Amino acid sequence: MELLNVQNAKKYFPVGKEILKAVDDVSFSVGGAEVFGLVGESGCGKSTLGKLILKLIEPTGGKIIFDGIDVVKAHRQDLAKVRRGLQIIFQDPLASLNPRKRVLDAVGEALIINRIVTRREVKERAAYLLEKVGLNADSLYKYPHEFSGGQRQRICIARALAVNPKMIVADEPLSALDVSIQAQILNLLEDLRKDSGLAFLFISHNLQAIAHFSDTAAVMYLGKIVEMSPSAELFNGPMHPYTEALLSDVPKPEVGGKREKIILRGDVPSPIHVPPGCPFHPRCHRRFGPCDTVVPVYKEAKPGRWVSCHLW
Numbered sequence: 456m457e458l459l460n461v462q463n464a465k466k467y468f469p470v471g472k473e474i475l476k477a478v479d480d481v482s483f484s485v486g487g488a489e490v491f492g493l494v495g496e497s498g499c500g501k502s503t504l505g506k507l508i509l510k511l512i513e514p515t516g517g518k519i520i521f522d523g524i525d526v527v528k529a530h531r532q533d534l535a536k537v538r539r540g541l542q543i544i545f546q547d548p549l550a551s552l553n554p555r556k557r558v559l560d561a562v563g564e565a566l567i568i569n570r571i572v573t574r575r576e577v578k579e580r581a582a583y584l585l586e587k588v589g590l591n592a593d594s595l596y597k598y599p600h601e602f603s604g605g606q607r608q609r610i611c612i613a614r615a616l617a618v619n620p621k622m623i624v625a626d627e628p629l630s631a632l633d634v635s636i637q638a639q640i641l642n643l644l645e646d647l648r649k650d651s652g653l654a655f656l657f658i659s660h661n662l663q664a665i666a667h668f669s670d671t672a673a674v675m676y677l678g679k680i681v682e683m684s685p686s687a688e689l690f691n692g693p694m695h696p697y698t699e700a701l702l703s704d705v706p707k708p709e710v711g712g713k714r715e716k717i718i719l720r721g722d723v724p725s726p727i728h729v730p731p732g733c734p735f736h737p738r739c740h741r742r743f744g745p746c747d748t749v750v751p752v753y754k755e756a757k758p759g760r761w762v763s764c765h766l767w
Contacts, residue, residue: 458622458654459485459508459541464517466503475727477503479678480517485622485671488648490655492669492686494662494701496723500678501658502546505624508656509543510534522621539569542615546627548607552599558585558610559595565617584613588643605636612643622654629661637661641668662705666690674698677726677734680753684760694762696741733765741766 466478478500485491519526545551563577582592588609629637673683682695693699703717719738736746756767
């Protein structure tokens with residue numbers, strides 16, 4: 456059953472007399488208990504898209520439907536329903552926690568505001584949520600600076616779970632953590648998905664995490680999705696040259712397995728001055744005739760596999 460449907464979402468920012476197209480005509484859907492992975496280089500628009508879905512920033516255009524509610528046009532009452540069903544985990548756990556509030560206040564506030572429990576029951580419920588994410592009840596009376604990075608991210612996850620959401624936008628939840636802790640947090644998210652039937656929009660530049668956790672994967676470049684398909688198919692046989700280049704940097708799990716390293720030319724172009732034709736063509740190792748002048752159509756090149764490339 457479809458839970459989230461994003462149709463032609465756009466977010467443009469005025470920069471002087473010019474326009475920065477942070478998110479430009481993006482469409483996809485996520486079903487219940489499904490993980491939709493979104494990957495791309497820094498600045499491609501991944502995090503902006505996540506904030507658009509929650510209406511933390513106003514979209515420039517398009518439709519965003521969550522659980523039957525049009526998020527873009529939602530009034531206060533409907534938006535409150537959306538925010539209860541759709542939560543977010545931010546990239547930096549320390550920055551997203553109030554340093555003056557104890558863990559009990561950080562997790563319990565949502566319980567009280569949404570009237571999930573009475574004030575007398577807040578402590579018991581908050582302790583249960585902490586235990587669910589691998590922390591003990593003694594943590595309730597501590598402050599964020601008393602925890603490690605991984606523990607703070609667990610507190611943020613507990614806070615997101617407090618309102619019993621149907622879906623979580625996980626915005627780079629691993630990038631601020633040590634490598635050894637990343638696997639623990641990823642396993643925790645996987646367990647929560649299995650136990651609670653949670654859906655995820657999982658935003659990351661970590662290709663291995665996307666491959667491990669997501670059912671469907673999409674690759675963004677300069678504000679657009681350039682390839683989308685079932686995760687296993689995308690990682691086993693990428694269709695877009697950009698995806699191919701990204702994957703060439705990921706070691707194969709087999710003993711002695713190697714990929715041919717593809718070096719991309721130059722830097723990512725400015726999203727204010729997007730190149731004509733295919734936006735990726737100045738860096739593309741498969742560039743040919745029409746790439747310089749003709750914008751490729753985003754189409755279903757194979758069943759269930761969408762790509763924006765003249766090769767297809």
